[in-house]
Amino acid sequence: MNIVDKILEAKLGRVPSVGETFFLPVDHILAHDGSMMLVERMFREQQLGDILEPSKVFVAFDHIFPANSALTANLHKLVRDFLKRQNVQRVSEGRGISHQLLWESKSVSPLQIVVGGDSHTPSIGAVGALGIGLGATDIAYALLTSTVWFTRPELCLVKISGRPPEGTEAKDLALKLLGQSAQATTNRILVFRSGESLPPEWRFVLCNMAPEMDAVSAVFEPDGWQRLERDNFDDEIEVDLGALIPQVAMPHQVRNVEARADVRGARAVDVVFVGTCTGGRLSDIATLADVLRASGKGLATRLVVCPASTMVYQHAIEAGHISYLLEMGATILPPSCGPCLGQSVGILGDGEVCVSTANRNFRGRMGNAKAEIILASSRVAAECALEGHL
Amino acid sequence: MRIMNVVRIGDNVNTDDIISGRYLRAASTDTWRDHLFEDYDPSLLARLGRDALLVAGSNFGCGSSREQAVLGLKAAGIGVVLAASYGSIFQRNCVNNGVLAATYTALKVALPADGAAAILDLHACQVRFKGSAPPLVWEAPALHREICLAGGLLAYFMATSNQPRTS
Numbered sequence: 271m272n273i274v275d276k277i278l279e280a281k282l283g284r285v286p287s288v289g290e291t292f293f294l295p296v297d298h299i300l301a302h303d304g305s306m307m308l309v310e311r312m313f314r315e316q317q318l319g320d321i322l323e324p325s326k327v328f329v330a331f332d333h334i335f336p337a338n339s340a341l342t343a344n345l346h347k348l349v350r351d352f353l354k355r356q357n358v359q360r361v362s363e364g365r366g367i368s369h370q371l372l373w374e375s376k377s378v379s380p381l382q383i384v385v386g387g388d389s390h391t392p393s394i395g396a397v398g399a400l401g402i403g404l405g406a407t408d409i410a411y412a413l414l415t416s417t418v419w420f421t422r423p424e425l426c427l428v429k430i431s432g433r434p435p436e437g438t439e440a441k442d443l444a445l446k447l448l449g450q451s452a453q454a455t456t457n458r459i460l461v462f463r464s465g466e467s468l469p470p471e472w473r474f475v476l477c478n479m480a481p482e483m484d485a486v487s488a489v490f491e492p493d494g495w496q497r498l499e500r501d502n503f504d505d506e507i508e509v510d511l512g513a514l515i516p517q518v519a520m521p522h523q524v525r526n527v528e529a530r531a532d533v534r535g536a537r538a539v540d541v542v543f544v545g546t547c548t549g550g551r552l553s554d555i556a557t558l559a560d561v562l563r564a565s566g567k568g569l570a571t572r573l574v575v576c577p578a579s580t581m582v583y584q585h586a587i588e589a590g591h592i593s594y595l596l597e598m599g600a601t602i603l604p605p606s607c608g609p610c611l612g613q614s615v616g617i618l619g620d621g622e623v624c625v626s627t628a629n630r631n632f633r634g635r636m637g638n639a640k641a642e643i644i645l646a647s648s649r650v651a652a653e654c655a656l657e658g659h660l
Numbered sequence: 661m662r663i664m665n666v667v668r669i670g671d672n673v674n675t676d677d678i679i680s681g682r683y684l685r686a687a688s689t690d691t692w693r694d695h696l697f698e699d700y701d702p703s704l705l706a707r708l709g710r711d712a713l714l715v716a717g718s719n720f721g722c723g724s725s726r727e728q729a730v731l732g733l734k735a736a737g738i739g740v741v742l743a744a745s746y747g748s749i750f751q752r753n754c755v756n757n758g759v760l761a762a763t764y765t766a767l768k769v770a771l772p773a774d775g776a777a778a779i780l781d782l783h784a785c786q787v788r789f790k791g792s793a794p795p796l797v798w799e800a801p802a803l804h805r806e807i808c809l810a811g812g813l814l815a816y817f818m819a820t821s822n823q824p825r826t827s
Contacts, residue, residue, distance in 0.1 A: 291804070308727055339685075341686075389724055405725050408753075481723070484747065613681045613685070632677070634676060635681070
Protein backbone atom coordinates (compact mmCIF):
# COMPACT_ATOMS: atom_id res chain seq x y z
CA MET A 271 0.00 0.00 0.00
CA ASN A 272 1.21 3.54 -0.69
CA ILE A 273 1.92 6.00 2.12
CA VAL A 274 -1.11 8.19 1.38
CA ASP A 275 -3.60 5.34 1.69
CA LYS A 276 -1.75 4.17 4.81
CA ILE A 277 -2.34 7.64 6.32
CA LEU A 278 -6.00 7.73 5.29
CA GLU A 279 -6.65 4.15 6.40
CA ALA A 280 -5.34 4.92 9.89
CA LYS A 281 -7.95 7.66 10.20
CA LEU A 282 -10.91 6.10 8.40
CA GLY A 283 -10.44 2.43 9.22
CA ARG A 284 -10.57 1.64 5.51
CA VAL A 285 -8.92 2.68 2.27
CA PRO A 286 -11.03 5.21 0.35
CA SER A 287 -11.38 5.01 -3.42
CA VAL A 288 -10.21 7.70 -5.85
CA GLY A 289 -12.76 10.50 -6.07
CA GLU A 290 -14.55 9.52 -2.86
CA THR A 291 -15.46 12.43 -0.57
CA PHE A 292 -15.48 11.98 3.21
CA PHE A 293 -14.81 13.75 6.52
CA LEU A 294 -11.23 13.24 7.62
CA PRO A 295 -10.02 13.56 11.24
CA VAL A 296 -6.90 15.72 11.57
CA ASP A 297 -3.97 15.78 14.03
CA HIS A 298 -2.79 19.38 13.68
CA ILE A 299 -4.46 22.63 12.62
CA LEU A 300 -2.16 25.38 11.38
CA ALA A 301 -3.02 29.01 10.69
CA HIS A 302 -1.37 32.42 10.44
CA ASP A 303 -2.34 36.05 10.94
CA GLY A 304 -3.75 36.20 7.41
CA SER A 305 -6.06 33.18 7.53
CA MET A 306 -6.80 33.57 11.26
CA MET A 307 -8.10 37.08 10.69
CA LEU A 308 -10.89 35.60 8.54
CA VAL A 309 -11.46 32.69 10.93
CA GLU A 310 -11.81 35.04 13.91
CA ARG A 311 -14.40 37.07 12.02
CA MET A 312 -16.38 33.93 11.17
CA PHE A 313 -16.41 32.79 14.81
CA ARG A 314 -17.44 36.28 15.98
CA GLU A 315 -20.08 37.14 13.39
CA GLN A 316 -21.63 33.70 13.18
CA GLN A 317 -21.26 32.85 16.88
CA LEU A 318 -19.72 29.51 16.03
CA GLY A 319 -18.78 28.51 19.57
CA ASP A 320 -15.58 26.95 20.85
CA ILE A 321 -12.55 25.31 19.34
CA LEU A 322 -12.95 21.58 19.95
CA GLU A 323 -9.31 20.71 20.66
CA PRO A 324 -7.14 23.81 21.24
CA SER A 325 -4.07 21.61 21.81
CA LYS A 326 -4.12 20.65 18.11
CA VAL A 327 -3.82 24.27 17.01
CA PHE A 328 -0.67 26.17 16.07
CA VAL A 329 -0.84 29.78 14.93
CA ALA A 330 2.05 31.92 13.69
CA PHE A 331 1.87 35.65 13.07
CA ASP A 332 4.15 35.57 10.04
CA HIS A 333 2.53 37.21 7.02
CA ILE A 334 2.61 40.78 8.29
CA PHE A 335 4.60 41.04 11.51
CA PRO A 336 5.23 43.44 13.15
CA ALA A 337 2.06 45.22 12.00
CA ASN A 338 2.50 47.71 9.16
CA SER A 339 -0.58 49.81 9.92
CA ALA A 340 -3.22 50.48 12.57
CA LEU A 341 -5.63 48.34 10.53
CA THR A 342 -3.29 45.34 10.64
CA ALA A 343 -2.49 45.93 14.32
CA ASN A 344 -6.20 45.94 15.15
CA LEU A 345 -6.75 42.71 13.21
CA HIS A 346 -3.81 41.20 15.12
CA LYS A 347 -5.48 42.29 18.37
CA LEU A 348 -8.73 40.55 17.45
CA VAL A 349 -6.87 37.34 16.58
CA ARG A 350 -4.69 37.51 19.71
CA ASP A 351 -7.73 37.97 21.98
CA PHE A 352 -9.64 35.21 20.21
CA LEU A 353 -6.78 32.71 20.64
CA LYS A 354 -6.44 33.61 24.29
CA ARG A 355 -10.18 33.22 24.89
CA GLN A 356 -10.16 29.90 23.08
CA ASN A 357 -7.21 28.64 25.14
CA VAL A 358 -4.88 28.15 22.16
CA GLN A 359 -1.43 27.88 23.72
CA ARG A 360 0.83 27.39 20.75
CA VAL A 361 1.01 30.87 19.29
CA SER A 362 4.11 32.44 17.75
CA GLU A 363 4.38 36.15 17.15
CA GLY A 364 7.26 37.10 14.94
CA ARG A 365 9.32 33.96 15.46
CA GLY A 366 9.13 32.90 11.84
CA ILE A 367 7.04 31.28 9.14
CA SER A 368 4.34 28.83 10.24
CA HIS A 369 5.56 25.93 8.07
CA GLN A 370 9.16 26.32 9.22
CA LEU A 371 8.13 26.62 12.90
CA LEU A 372 5.87 23.56 12.76
CA TRP A 373 8.73 21.59 11.19
CA GLU A 374 11.30 22.82 13.73
CA SER A 375 8.95 22.00 16.63
CA LYS A 376 9.21 18.29 15.75
CA SER A 377 5.61 17.94 16.95
CA VAL A 378 4.43 16.31 13.72
CA SER A 379 5.07 12.58 13.30
CA PRO A 380 5.14 10.59 10.08
CA LEU A 381 1.67 9.50 8.89
CA GLN A 382 -0.09 12.33 10.77
CA ILE A 383 -2.44 14.76 9.07
CA VAL A 384 -1.93 18.53 9.21
CA VAL A 385 -4.45 20.99 7.80
CA GLY A 386 -3.40 24.58 7.41
CA GLY A 387 -4.90 27.88 6.40
CA ASP A 388 -2.10 28.39 3.92
CA SER A 389 -1.45 26.83 0.53
CA HIS A 390 2.10 25.78 1.47
CA THR A 391 0.94 23.48 4.29
CA PRO A 392 2.14 20.45 2.23
CA SER A 393 5.69 21.44 3.33
CA ILE A 394 5.29 19.15 6.34
CA GLY A 395 5.24 16.23 3.88
CA ALA A 396 9.01 16.46 4.47
CA VAL A 397 8.56 14.29 7.58
CA GLY A 398 6.19 11.80 5.91
CA ALA A 399 3.00 13.51 7.13
CA LEU A 400 0.12 14.66 4.94
CA GLY A 401 -0.26 18.46 4.91
CA ILE A 402 -3.36 19.90 3.29
CA GLY A 403 -3.60 23.61 2.44
CA LEU A 404 -7.08 25.09 2.93
CA GLY A 405 -9.04 28.32 3.06
CA ALA A 406 -10.29 30.02 6.21
CA THR A 407 -13.76 28.43 6.24
CA ASP A 408 -12.23 24.95 6.16
CA ILE A 409 -9.97 25.95 9.04
CA ALA A 410 -12.95 27.28 11.02
CA TYR A 411 -14.71 23.94 10.42
CA ALA A 412 -11.56 22.04 11.44
CA LEU A 413 -11.32 24.07 14.65
CA LEU A 414 -14.96 23.25 15.45
CA THR A 415 -14.89 19.55 14.58
CA SER A 416 -11.23 18.43 14.23
CA THR A 417 -12.22 17.17 10.79
CA VAL A 418 -12.26 18.47 7.21
CA TRP A 419 -14.08 17.22 4.14
CA PHE A 420 -11.68 15.71 1.68
CA THR A 421 -11.80 14.03 -1.70
CA ARG A 422 -9.22 11.30 -2.27
CA PRO A 423 -7.25 12.51 -5.31
CA GLU A 424 -5.16 10.44 -7.68
CA LEU A 425 -1.54 9.86 -6.74
CA CYS A 426 1.67 10.49 -8.66
CA LEU A 427 4.92 8.84 -7.64
CA VAL A 428 8.04 10.95 -8.15
CA LYS A 429 11.03 8.60 -8.23
CA ILE A 430 14.32 10.36 -7.55
CA SER A 431 17.61 8.64 -8.31
CA GLY A 432 21.25 9.68 -8.16
CA ARG A 433 23.08 12.40 -6.24
CA PRO A 434 22.82 16.12 -6.92
CA PRO A 435 25.85 17.74 -8.62
CA GLU A 436 27.77 20.43 -6.71
CA GLY A 437 26.04 23.79 -7.03
CA THR A 438 22.49 22.47 -7.40
CA GLU A 439 19.75 22.70 -4.81
CA ALA A 440 16.33 21.22 -4.14
CA LYS A 441 14.90 24.39 -5.68
CA ASP A 442 16.43 23.44 -9.02
CA LEU A 443 14.70 20.07 -8.88
CA ALA A 444 11.37 21.64 -7.89
CA LEU A 445 11.64 24.11 -10.78
CA LYS A 446 12.68 21.31 -13.15
CA LEU A 447 9.55 19.37 -12.19
CA LEU A 448 7.44 22.51 -12.64
CA GLY A 449 8.79 22.99 -16.13
CA GLN A 450 7.93 19.54 -17.39
CA SER A 451 5.13 17.82 -15.57
CA ALA A 452 1.87 19.80 -15.43
CA GLN A 453 -0.36 16.90 -16.38
CA ALA A 454 1.21 14.34 -14.04
CA THR A 455 1.06 16.55 -10.95
CA THR A 456 -2.14 18.60 -11.31
CA ASN A 457 -4.82 17.89 -8.68
CA ARG A 458 -2.91 14.87 -7.40
CA ILE A 459 -1.00 14.04 -4.26
CA LEU A 460 2.69 13.62 -5.03
CA VAL A 461 4.66 10.89 -3.29
CA PHE A 462 8.41 11.53 -3.38
CA ARG A 463 10.65 8.47 -3.21
CA SER A 464 14.41 8.82 -3.28
CA GLY A 465 17.02 6.10 -3.76
CA GLU A 466 19.63 8.13 -1.87
CA SER A 467 18.67 9.62 1.48
CA LEU A 468 18.10 13.32 0.76
CA PRO A 469 18.71 16.05 3.39
CA PRO A 470 15.63 17.24 5.33
CA GLU A 471 15.79 20.67 3.60
CA TRP A 472 15.51 19.00 0.20
CA ARG A 473 12.40 17.13 1.28
CA PHE A 474 10.90 20.32 2.67
CA VAL A 475 11.47 22.34 -0.52
CA LEU A 476 10.06 19.62 -2.80
CA CYS A 477 6.89 19.24 -0.71
CA ASN A 478 6.67 23.02 -0.23
CA MET A 479 6.42 23.59 -3.96
CA ALA A 480 3.71 20.96 -4.55
CA PRO A 481 1.06 23.73 -4.74
CA GLU A 482 3.03 25.39 -7.53
CA MET A 483 2.83 22.03 -9.35
CA ASP A 484 -0.95 22.33 -8.84
CA ALA A 485 -0.82 19.26 -6.62
CA VAL A 486 -3.24 18.81 -3.72
CA SER A 487 -0.37 17.80 -1.45
CA ALA A 488 2.94 15.93 -1.32
CA VAL A 489 4.44 13.35 1.01
CA PHE A 490 8.07 12.34 1.14
CA GLU A 491 8.47 8.67 2.02
CA PRO A 492 10.55 8.49 5.23
CA ASP A 493 13.86 6.64 5.12
CA GLY A 494 13.27 2.96 5.70
CA TRP A 495 9.64 3.20 4.64
CA GLN A 496 8.47 -0.38 4.15
CA ARG A 497 6.46 -0.59 0.99
CA LEU A 498 3.60 -3.01 1.12
CA GLU A 499 2.70 -5.12 -1.89
CA ARG A 500 0.72 -2.92 -4.27
CA ASP A 501 1.44 0.81 -4.47
CA ASN A 502 -1.49 1.78 -6.70
CA PHE A 503 -0.06 5.00 -8.14
CA ASP A 504 -1.96 6.60 -10.99
CA ASP A 505 1.12 8.12 -12.58
CA GLU A 506 4.88 8.17 -12.24
CA ILE A 507 7.69 10.63 -12.93
CA GLU A 508 11.37 9.65 -12.82
CA VAL A 509 14.12 12.17 -12.24
CA ASP A 510 17.88 11.67 -12.22
CA LEU A 511 19.55 14.08 -9.82
CA GLY A 512 22.90 13.46 -11.52
CA ALA A 513 21.68 15.39 -14.57
CA LEU A 514 20.32 18.35 -12.57
CA ILE A 515 21.43 21.85 -13.57
CA PRO A 516 20.36 25.24 -12.14
CA GLN A 517 16.88 26.37 -13.21
CA VAL A 518 14.94 29.62 -13.02
CA ALA A 519 11.24 30.48 -13.38
CA MET A 520 10.82 33.59 -15.51
CA PRO A 521 7.97 36.11 -15.00
CA HIS A 522 4.97 35.76 -14.40
CA GLN A 523 4.21 32.03 -14.19
CA VAL A 524 5.85 29.45 -11.97
CA ARG A 525 5.85 27.01 -14.88
CA ASN A 526 7.78 29.43 -17.09
CA VAL A 527 10.97 27.51 -16.33
CA GLU A 528 14.30 27.79 -18.20
CA ALA A 529 17.73 26.32 -17.58
CA ARG A 530 19.65 29.18 -15.97
CA ALA A 531 22.47 28.73 -18.52
CA ASP A 532 20.03 29.47 -21.37
CA VAL A 533 18.94 32.82 -19.95
CA ARG A 534 22.16 33.87 -18.21
CA GLY A 535 22.71 37.60 -18.64
CA ALA A 536 19.31 38.00 -20.30
CA ARG A 537 17.97 40.40 -17.65
CA ALA A 538 19.38 43.17 -15.50
CA VAL A 539 18.48 42.54 -11.83
CA ASP A 540 17.67 45.32 -9.35
CA VAL A 541 17.17 43.38 -6.15
CA VAL A 542 17.85 39.89 -4.82
CA PHE A 543 15.62 38.43 -2.12
CA VAL A 544 16.71 35.40 -0.07
CA GLY A 545 14.01 34.22 2.29
CA THR A 546 10.55 32.54 2.62
CA CYS A 547 9.38 29.02 3.46
CA THR A 548 11.07 27.82 0.26
CA GLY A 549 14.45 29.53 0.43
CA GLY A 550 15.02 31.14 3.82
CA ARG A 551 16.68 28.35 5.79
CA LEU A 552 20.21 28.24 7.21
CA SER A 553 21.49 26.33 4.17
CA ASP A 554 20.20 29.12 1.89
CA ILE A 555 21.76 31.91 3.94
CA ALA A 556 25.01 29.93 4.23
CA THR A 557 25.11 29.38 0.46
CA LEU A 558 24.47 33.08 -0.14
CA ALA A 559 27.26 34.14 2.24
CA ASP A 560 29.68 31.52 0.91
CA VAL A 561 29.18 32.52 -2.74
CA LEU A 562 29.67 36.19 -1.88
CA ARG A 563 32.77 35.45 0.23
CA ALA A 564 34.33 33.26 -2.43
CA SER A 565 33.96 35.97 -5.08
CA GLY A 566 35.69 38.69 -3.07
CA LYS A 567 33.46 41.15 -4.93
CA GLY A 568 30.84 43.63 -3.75
CA LEU A 569 27.11 43.58 -4.40
CA ALA A 570 25.83 44.74 -7.79
CA THR A 571 22.17 44.76 -6.63
CA ARG A 572 20.21 45.48 -3.47
CA LEU A 573 20.14 42.39 -1.28
CA VAL A 574 17.32 41.60 1.14
CA VAL A 575 17.60 38.58 3.46
CA CYS A 576 14.77 37.32 5.63
CA PRO A 577 15.48 34.23 7.79
CA ALA A 578 12.58 31.74 7.88
CA SER A 579 12.64 31.56 11.68
CA THR A 580 14.33 32.86 14.81
CA MET A 581 16.26 29.59 15.04
CA VAL A 582 17.54 30.02 11.49
CA TYR A 583 18.45 33.62 12.33
CA GLN A 584 20.34 32.63 15.48
CA HIS A 585 22.24 29.86 13.73
CA ALA A 586 23.13 32.24 10.90
CA ILE A 587 24.41 34.75 13.47
CA GLU A 588 26.46 32.07 15.25
CA ALA A 589 27.98 30.98 11.94
CA GLY A 590 29.02 34.58 11.20
CA HIS A 591 26.84 34.86 8.08
CA ILE A 592 24.68 37.73 9.29
CA SER A 593 27.59 39.91 10.34
CA TYR A 594 29.27 39.28 6.97
CA LEU A 595 26.09 40.01 4.99
CA LEU A 596 25.54 43.23 6.92
CA GLU A 597 29.10 44.31 6.11
CA MET A 598 28.40 43.56 2.46
CA GLY A 599 25.42 45.92 2.57
CA ALA A 600 22.54 43.45 2.82
CA THR A 601 19.27 44.37 4.55
CA ILE A 602 18.26 41.76 7.13
CA LEU A 603 14.53 41.55 7.88
CA PRO A 604 12.96 39.93 10.96
CA PRO A 605 11.87 36.27 10.60
CA SER A 606 8.59 36.29 8.64
CA CYS A 607 7.20 35.79 5.13
CA GLY A 608 8.74 39.20 4.40
CA PRO A 609 8.56 40.64 0.89
CA CYS A 610 7.23 37.39 -0.68
CA LEU A 611 3.62 38.45 -0.55
CA GLY A 612 3.97 42.17 -1.20
CA GLN A 613 1.92 43.23 1.79
CA SER A 614 4.32 45.07 4.06
CA VAL A 615 8.04 45.33 3.30
CA GLY A 616 10.25 45.08 0.23
CA ILE A 617 7.70 46.24 -2.34
CA LEU A 618 9.23 46.48 -5.82
CA GLY A 619 9.30 49.60 -8.01
CA ASP A 620 7.88 49.95 -11.53
CA GLY A 621 9.92 47.99 -14.06
CA GLU A 622 12.17 46.47 -11.43
CA VAL A 623 13.37 42.87 -11.62
CA CYS A 624 13.75 40.79 -8.46
CA VAL A 625 15.52 37.42 -8.30
CA SER A 626 13.88 35.62 -5.39
CA THR A 627 14.29 32.30 -3.59
CA ALA A 628 10.50 32.25 -2.96
CA ASN A 629 7.95 29.97 -4.60
CA ARG A 630 5.71 32.40 -6.51
CA ASN A 631 6.44 34.92 -9.24
CA PHE A 632 2.88 35.95 -10.09
CA ARG A 633 2.34 39.41 -11.52
CA GLY A 634 1.99 41.83 -8.62
CA ARG A 635 3.05 39.25 -6.05
CA MET A 636 5.63 41.55 -4.46
CA GLY A 637 3.25 44.48 -4.33
CA ASN A 638 3.63 45.97 -7.82
CA ALA A 639 2.09 44.62 -11.02
CA LYS A 640 4.66 46.58 -13.04
CA ALA A 641 7.58 44.66 -11.53
CA GLU A 642 8.95 41.24 -12.46
CA ILE A 643 9.99 38.31 -10.29
CA ILE A 644 12.36 35.50 -11.28
CA LEU A 645 12.51 32.42 -9.03
CA ALA A 646 15.86 30.76 -8.39
CA SER A 647 17.96 28.79 -5.92
CA SER A 648 19.97 30.60 -3.25
CA ARG A 649 23.19 30.00 -5.22
CA VAL A 650 21.79 31.50 -8.42
CA ALA A 651 20.35 34.37 -6.37
CA ALA A 652 23.79 35.01 -4.85
CA GLU A 653 25.42 35.01 -8.29
CA CYS A 654 22.83 37.48 -9.57
CA ALA A 655 23.53 39.77 -6.61
CA LEU A 656 27.22 39.78 -7.57
CA GLU A 657 26.78 40.09 -11.33
CA GLY A 658 23.83 42.49 -11.44
CA HIS A 659 22.10 40.39 -14.03
CA LEU A 660 20.48 36.99 -14.32
CA MET B 661 -33.75 29.77 -14.73
CA ARG B 662 -31.63 32.87 -15.00
CA ILE B 663 -30.31 34.72 -18.00
CA MET B 664 -26.66 35.54 -17.53
CA ASN B 665 -23.92 37.40 -19.41
CA VAL B 666 -20.73 35.48 -20.01
CA VAL B 667 -17.52 37.08 -18.75
CA ARG B 668 -14.57 35.15 -20.17
CA ILE B 669 -11.19 34.98 -18.48
CA GLY B 670 -8.10 33.00 -19.45
CA ASP B 671 -6.06 30.05 -18.19
CA ASN B 672 -4.07 29.98 -14.94
CA VAL B 673 -5.81 33.00 -13.42
CA ASN B 674 -4.48 32.80 -9.86
CA THR B 675 -5.94 34.13 -6.63
CA ASP B 676 -3.36 36.97 -6.59
CA ASP B 677 -4.95 37.99 -9.93
CA ILE B 678 -8.44 37.84 -8.39
CA ILE B 679 -7.49 39.92 -5.34
CA SER B 680 -4.05 41.40 -4.88
CA GLY B 681 -2.15 40.80 -1.63
CA ARG B 682 -2.17 44.51 -0.85
CA TYR B 683 -5.93 44.43 -0.19
CA LEU B 684 -6.13 41.30 1.96
CA ARG B 685 -6.10 43.11 5.30
CA ALA B 686 -9.41 44.90 5.33
CA ALA B 687 -12.16 45.75 7.75
CA SER B 688 -14.92 44.91 5.31
CA THR B 689 -15.69 42.53 2.46
CA ASP B 690 -16.37 45.56 0.26
CA THR B 691 -12.62 46.09 -0.12
CA TRP B 692 -12.18 42.70 -1.79
CA ARG B 693 -15.17 43.30 -4.06
CA ASP B 694 -14.00 46.76 -5.07
CA HIS B 695 -10.53 45.60 -6.13
CA LEU B 696 -11.38 42.33 -7.92
CA PHE B 697 -9.05 41.58 -10.86
CA GLU B 698 -7.43 44.99 -10.48
CA ASP B 699 -3.96 43.88 -11.62
CA TYR B 700 -5.26 41.25 -14.05
CA ASP B 701 -7.78 43.37 -15.98
CA PRO B 702 -9.18 46.47 -14.30
CA SER B 703 -12.04 46.64 -16.82
CA LEU B 704 -13.52 43.36 -15.52
CA LEU B 705 -14.96 44.71 -12.29
CA ALA B 706 -17.59 46.87 -13.97
CA ARG B 707 -18.96 43.77 -15.70
CA LEU B 708 -19.29 41.61 -12.58
CA GLY B 709 -22.68 41.40 -10.96
CA ARG B 710 -25.52 39.08 -10.17
CA ASP B 711 -26.12 38.29 -13.82
CA ALA B 712 -22.45 37.70 -14.68
CA LEU B 713 -21.36 34.14 -15.42
CA LEU B 714 -17.58 33.88 -15.08
CA VAL B 715 -16.23 31.36 -17.58
CA ALA B 716 -12.54 30.70 -16.98
CA GLY B 717 -10.03 28.44 -18.69
CA SER B 718 -7.98 25.80 -16.94
CA ASN B 719 -6.52 25.97 -13.43
CA PHE B 720 -8.79 28.83 -12.31
CA GLY B 721 -7.92 30.12 -8.85
CA CYS B 722 -4.53 28.41 -8.57
CA GLY B 723 -1.97 29.63 -6.05
CA SER B 724 -2.62 31.22 -2.69
CA SER B 725 -5.36 29.85 -0.41
CA ARG B 726 -6.68 33.39 0.31
CA GLU B 727 -10.42 33.07 0.75
CA GLN B 728 -10.79 36.80 0.09
CA ALA B 729 -10.81 35.82 -3.62
CA VAL B 730 -14.11 33.98 -3.21
CA LEU B 731 -15.50 36.40 -0.61
CA GLY B 732 -14.89 39.27 -3.06
CA LEU B 733 -16.55 37.44 -5.96
CA LYS B 734 -19.50 36.55 -3.75
CA ALA B 735 -19.84 40.14 -2.58
CA ALA B 736 -19.94 41.19 -6.23
CA GLY B 737 -22.94 38.90 -6.69
CA ILE B 738 -21.15 35.99 -8.36
CA GLY B 739 -22.87 32.74 -7.38
CA VAL B 740 -21.67 30.49 -10.19
CA VAL B 741 -18.34 30.09 -11.94
CA LEU B 742 -17.41 27.73 -14.75
CA ALA B 743 -13.88 26.57 -15.59
CA ALA B 744 -12.10 23.77 -17.40
CA SER B 745 -10.35 23.04 -14.10
CA TYR B 746 -9.62 24.71 -10.75
CA GLY B 747 -6.92 25.22 -8.23
CA SER B 748 -8.09 22.71 -5.61
CA ILE B 749 -8.18 25.13 -2.65
CA PHE B 750 -10.08 27.82 -4.59
CA GLN B 751 -12.70 25.29 -5.67
CA ARG B 752 -13.21 24.18 -2.06
CA ASN B 753 -13.40 27.81 -0.97
CA CYS B 754 -16.20 28.28 -3.53
CA VAL B 755 -18.11 25.24 -2.25
CA ASN B 756 -17.58 26.34 1.35
CA ASN B 757 -19.13 29.72 0.58
CA GLY B 758 -22.05 28.33 -1.39
CA VAL B 759 -20.61 29.46 -4.74
CA LEU B 760 -21.09 26.82 -7.40
CA ALA B 761 -17.77 26.08 -9.14
CA ALA B 762 -18.73 23.83 -12.02
CA THR B 763 -16.37 22.19 -14.47
CA TYR B 764 -16.94 22.01 -18.19
CA THR B 765 -15.31 19.75 -20.71
CA ALA B 766 -14.31 21.90 -23.63
CA LEU B 767 -14.58 18.93 -25.99
CA LYS B 768 -18.32 18.59 -25.45
CA VAL B 769 -19.47 22.18 -25.69
CA ALA B 770 -18.24 25.06 -27.80
CA LEU B 771 -17.20 27.77 -25.38
CA PRO B 772 -19.25 30.95 -25.47
CA ALA B 773 -17.78 34.25 -26.56
CA ASP B 774 -17.18 37.04 -24.09
CA GLY B 775 -20.47 38.88 -23.56
CA ALA B 776 -22.63 36.02 -24.86
CA ALA B 777 -25.95 35.30 -23.20
CA ALA B 778 -26.32 32.14 -21.14
CA ILE B 779 -29.35 30.54 -19.54
CA LEU B 780 -28.58 28.97 -16.21
CA ASP B 781 -30.73 26.23 -14.72
CA LEU B 782 -29.41 25.52 -11.24
CA HIS B 783 -32.05 22.90 -10.61
CA ALA B 784 -31.08 20.83 -13.63
CA CYS B 785 -27.36 21.59 -13.13
CA GLN B 786 -26.98 22.93 -16.63
CA VAL B 787 -26.24 26.04 -18.60
CA ARG B 788 -27.20 26.72 -22.22
CA PHE B 789 -25.24 29.26 -24.23
CA LYS B 790 -27.20 31.18 -26.82
CA GLY B 791 -26.64 29.69 -30.27
CA SER B 792 -24.95 26.59 -28.94
CA ALA B 793 -26.39 23.16 -28.32
CA PRO B 794 -26.35 20.90 -26.40
CA PRO B 795 -26.39 22.49 -22.95
CA LEU B 796 -23.45 22.16 -20.65
CA VAL B 797 -24.29 19.84 -17.78
CA TRP B 798 -22.22 19.65 -14.63
CA GLU B 799 -21.95 17.13 -11.87
CA ALA B 800 -20.66 17.59 -8.37
CA PRO B 801 -20.09 15.12 -5.53
CA ALA B 802 -23.15 14.78 -3.29
CA LEU B 803 -21.36 16.45 -0.38
CA HIS B 804 -20.46 19.51 -2.51
CA ARG B 805 -24.13 19.89 -3.42
CA GLU B 806 -25.20 19.43 0.18
CA ILE B 807 -22.75 22.06 1.43
CA CYS B 808 -23.57 24.45 -1.42
CA LEU B 809 -27.31 24.06 -0.88
CA ALA B 810 -26.93 24.66 2.87
CA GLY B 811 -25.38 28.01 1.93
CA GLY B 812 -21.80 27.06 2.70
CA LEU B 813 -19.77 24.93 5.07
CA LEU B 814 -20.46 26.89 8.26
CA ALA B 815 -24.19 26.96 7.59
CA TYR B 816 -23.87 23.23 6.95
CA PHE B 817 -22.11 22.91 10.31
CA MET B 818 -24.92 24.81 12.05
CA ALA B 819 -27.51 22.60 10.41
CA THR B 820 -25.75 19.31 11.20
CA SER B 821 -24.08 19.96 14.55
CA ASN B 822 -25.65 19.04 17.87
CA GLN B 823 -22.91 20.67 19.86
CA PRO B 824 -23.88 23.27 22.44
CA ARG B 825 -22.77 26.78 21.48
CA THR B 826 -21.17 28.33 24.49
CA SER B 827 -19.71 31.66 23.41
